[in-house]
Each structure stands twice: as C-alpha cells, then as structure tokens.
Amino acid sequence: MFKALMVNKDDEGKTSAAVTEIGLDDLPEGDVTVAVEYSTVNYKDGLCIGPGGGLVRNYPHVPGIDFAGTVEASDDARYKPGDKVVLTGWRVGEVHWGGYAQKARVKADWLVPLPDGLSTQQAMAVGTAGFTAMLAVMALEDHGIKDGPVLVTGAAGGVGSVATAILAHLGHEVAAVTGRPETAEYLKGLGATQIVAREEINETTKRPLEAEAWGGCVDAVGGEMLARLLGQIKYGGSVAAVGLAGGAGLPATVIPFLLRGVNLLGIDSVMQPYDNRVRAWNRIASDLPMDKLETMIQPATLADLPQLGKDILKGQVKGRVVVDVNA
Ligand code: NDP
Secondary structure (H helix, E strand, O other): OEEEEEEEEOOOOOEEEEEEEEOHHHOOOOOEEEEEEEEEEOHHHHHHHOOOOOOOOOOOEOOOOEEEEEEEEEOOOOOOOOOEEEEEOOOEOOOEOOOOEOEEEEOHHHEEEOOOOOOHHHHHHHHHHHHHHHHHHHHHHHHOOOOOOEEEOOOOOHHHHHHHHHHHHOOOOEEEEEOOHHHHHHHHHOOOOEEEEHHHHHOOOOOOOOOOOEOEEEEOOOHHHHHHHHOOEOOOOEEEEOOOOOOOOOOOOOHHHHHHOOEEEEOOOOOOOHHHHHHHHHHHHHHOOHHHHHHHEEEEOHHHHHHHHHHHHOOOOOOEEEEEOOO
C-alpha cells in the first residue's frame, strides 16, 4: 500500500480531498509504473483539488498534473526499472490519475527521460509551469525577440518566475510585472532589471496603441493585462500567451496586429509532441540557472495540498511549490 491524495465527489456534487492509502491494483492502466518522488502545485491543480473539481473528469481521482520519479516496472522497451523520468501534460491529473501519489501508472508515450544534470527535485521545481515558460521563450525566439526589455506578467508566480530567470540568463533585460510589490527583491534575484506594478499596465489609457516599450512578452495573466500590453509591444514583436490568471476575456482591438505586426503566440504545454518536450527539457537543463531555481522552491507534502490548492487560485503562491510525496 502507498499514500495518495484522493479527490472524491459525493451524491450532491460536493468534492473533498484527503490523503489515503491505495494499492498498485487501484492504479489506472498504463505501460510504465513510476515510483513518484516529486510533484508540484500548478494553477490547474488548484482547480482540480478545489470545490467543484475543476478539470477532473472521473472520481475518485488522484490529481497532480506533473511528476518526476524512477521507473519501477515497464512493458515498454524505451524504459527500464531504475530510469529517471519526468511527466507533464497529456491530461494526467485531470483524466488519468496523476502525481499526487507515491506511485503512478501511465503511458510510456507521455514520459520524457530526465535530462542529464537535473535531479527529480529540480525537474519538479521547474514542473509544468517552468516547462511552459521554456516553451514560451522558445516561441519568442522562433519569431525574433526585439531590442529592449522583455515583459513577463504574473512574474512572481510559477510560469513568471521561471520565464524571468531563463530570459535573464539568456542576456535579455526583463521587466517583471507583479501585483505584489513585496516580491521585488525576489524578482531582482531572478534577474529582473525592472519591476513594473500591475496597475502600470492595466491602468494605461485604453487607446489601441501606446508607445512601443517591450521587445516581447511572456504573459501568464491574460484578460485586461494582455489587452493593454499588446499596444505596447515594439513593431514586429511577439507575445507568448500562456495563461489566464487574470481572466479569460480579451478586451483588445486588432490594431496592434495590423499597424505594428505584433504576433500573438498561443502556448499549449499539454499536447506537445515528444521531440519538442525533449528539446524544451534539454534547454531547461542548459539555460535555467539552478541557483536561481533554488530560490523559487517552496517545499510541501501531500497533506499540505488542499490548502495550497486554494492559495494558488488566489494568486498567493510565490515561485514553485515542490511536493515531496514521500515526506
Ligand atoms: P501562479 O498562480 O503561480 O501565477 C500566476 C500569477 O499571476 C500570480 O502569482 C500573480 O502574479 C498573477 N495574477 C494572479 N491573479 C491575477 C489577476 N487577477 N490579475 C493580474 N495578475 C494576476 O500560476 P502559474 O504561473 O502556475 O500559471 C499561470 C497561468 O498559466 C495560469 O492561468 C495557468 O493555468 C496557465 N498555465 C498554462 C499552461 C499552458 O500550457 N498554456 C501551463 C501552465 C500554466 P503577481 O503576484 O506577480 O502579479
């Protein structure tokens, strides 16, 4: 038997989450059984643990949209017992049981071998949020980052923290947008050269075009923030749109696209093909300074998850929550 955070739904549709003991026979079907070492808390996990169950498609359910650990058993020639692996995406933790357990059974296709130089704990300090940040940076690079500071919104959160550290390491000036002024020193430690208050973007005039200010942007916030910053991107620059922490609406005009050739690049981490996932993880191992990653880590256990799920939905988590499932 082993420990898992199980989410249940009662006859009235009310969900509850509790740490419980389950066995290997309870796990869903898959080619590879993994002894999970670490998982994380992402915004989506907050939705899945919280009331209503968010994106969970079947109950009872083990959430956790990512994990890293060691292969225990494998029916697939690509993996053998003892191999270190990492998983993000593929609706694990929503449709298929995820990483909030000491063991997981998944399809081999969903896994990636842990890149050299990264421990399972470091891989989960990165996790889905950091993996997505890397995809966003790669998308900006593919379209060309213009001169001048690169804007990162929701900067003190998971995606924002990792994006800030990667962009700074790559030599870009980073303007970190945050609604929490108390995180300024933390963000400067990650390499941000400029701290921008949330209101400075949100409360600009609602003209479709403002002065050209930013060479590109990783946006984790969406909504009003994304609508406003589109009009501030330099000619031909790009915005990698990652998230909707500030709202799913987009009260923008087409003017920045028409008159400034701005590119809006949608980033999806869930259905990334294997080769892209390997490429992104290898870039993470080479372009994300591990000392900066250390400063992002907030350690947690399975028992902490119900509260942390609430915190992340309120935008109160700083950096990355790393869950030691064996603690
Ligand atoms: P976090 O909660 O860690 O970070 C989000 C940050 O956004 C907060 O820390 C806060 O930063 C800011 N924020 C929160 N609420 C608001 C608001 N109302 N207005 C403006 N800013 C706000 O979440 P993650 O970084 O893990 O995820 C960010 C977004 O990206 C989520 O929407 C998530 O679902 C999405 N996502 C998408 C993925 C994809 O594949 N496309 C993968 C992973 C995440 P601050 O305090 O600094 O302002």
